[in-house]
Amino acid sequence: MQWQNNSVYNWTTDNVVDWLVNFAHLPQYVENFRRNQFDGRMIPRLGANEKHYISSVIHIRDVRDKRRLIIKAADLVLFGPSQS
Structure with a gap:
């Protein structure tokens, strides 16, 4: 599935x-x-933490929060939004 076809893209x-x-x-x-x-x-x-985007642009410094965000975002990109 192409990223642009994922409903999250919009x-x-x-x-x-x-x-x-x-x-x-x-x-x-x-x-x-x-x-x-x-x-x-x-x-x-x-999901890719592109050039430390999470730290430098969004200003999330807590390692646990960054890890959670990376995992949740990667899941969203790969599988789309939760149906629940």
């Missing part, structure tokens, strides 16, 4: 924030995502 910032809170369980970073107007097209950057 997510708005609000959709990403909803996922961040309800599925990644990282509500403390909502403002960081909103400030950067983070939308669905940017999700693969999280």
